Amino acid sequence: MTTTLGRSFRPEWFPVVRSEEVGPRHIHRSQLLNQELAIWRDDDGRVNAWENRCPHRGTRLSVGVNTGKAIKCQYHGWRFASQGGQCSLIPAHPDMKPSARYCVNTFECIEKYGYVWVRLEKGGDKEPLLTLSDDSSLTTLRSIYTMASATRIRDWLMSDCESACKAESLSLEISLSQIHQRHSFCVEALAFNNQDNESITIVIYLHPLTDEETVIHSLVNVDIPHEIRLEELRRYNRLFRTIRNVIETDHVR
Numbered sequence: 001m002t003t004t005l006g007r008s009f010r011p012e013w014f015p016v017v018r019s020e021e022v023g024p025r026h027i028h029r030s031q032l033l034n035q036e037l038a039i040w041r042d043d044d045g046r047v048n049a050w051e052n053r054c055p056h057r058g059t060r061l062s063v064g065v066n067t068g069k070a071i072k073c074q075y076h077g078w079r080f081a082s083q084g085g086q087c088s089l090i091p092a093h094p095d096m097k098p099s100a101r102y103c104v105n106t107f108e109c110i111e112k113y114g115y116v117w118v119r120l121e122k123g124g125d126k127e128p129l130l131t132l133s134d135d136s137s138l139t140t141l142r143s144i145y146t147m148a149s150a151t152r153i154r155d156w157l158m159s160d161c162e163s164a165c166k167a168e169s170l171s172l173e174i175s176l177s178q179i180h181q182r183h184s185f186c187v188e189a190l191a192f193n194n195q196d197n198e199s200i201t202i203v204i205y206l207h208p209l210t211d212e213e214t215v216i217h218s219l220v221n222v223d224i225p226h227e228i229r230l231e232e233l234r235r236y237n238r239l240f241r242t243i244r245n246v247i248e249t250d251h252v253r
């Protein structure tokens with residue numbers, strides 16, 4: 001189903017998963033603007049973002065096997081080659097060259113800032129619009145699934161988040177301020193950490209799965225040292241879980 005929202009944002013880049021979650025010989029199932037995706041990495045390290053649907057009989061490719069060079073469909077074992085998605089082997093007819101029409105529907109994807117970015121249609125900017133200094137000084141935070149539309153989350157971040165962060169009842173260890181919109185579904189803010197009294201820049205990217213479900217991805221512009229990384233990630237995770245709970249509770253009120 002393609003909604004008006006889905007249609008208008010199909011030429012935009014969205015982060016769909018952290019790069020580290022797309023491991024070798026794995027197939028990550030995701031969704032973007034109601035489009036199901038199978039995201040996988042070949043043995044040369046190249047990432048693919050494909051429609052999660054076998055062109056033969058429609059089986060989900062995410063339940064297939066990543067052979068390192070191709071995806072092998074779970075149903076009849078057809079293989080689809082990395083990058084182009086062209087069928088390279090039909091086991092029932094091993095000597096036959098598969099027709100060009102047996103090709104998976106593929107989408108553009110690139111890796112940047114620790115994420116795999118996908119756009120469903122060409123036509124917008126060539127690359128994600130963030131202008132951050134250096135990938136090595138970034139830390140990607142845990143992503144949070146939220147039962148709310150990306151528009152609703154963005155509007156809440158822009159209008160209510162700062163005052164919510166000041167509410168003593170939430171007793172947050174990290175609070176957000178100076179929140180401003182970078183582009184359609186991306187906001188930037190200062191994250192103040194009560195533990196060390198320091199502020200750092202945080203970029204929050206909203207990834208619309210469907211019209212009513214969104215993943216909140218975020219990153220900070222520092223390379224959090226290994227010794228304190230786990231505890232810091234937990235703090236940010238608590239912040240975003242609280243934000244998620246407030247938005248979802250507001251939504252049903």
Ligand code: FES
Pocket residue numbers: 054055056057058059073074075076077078
């Ligand atoms: S449905 Fe995928 S190979 Fe037949």
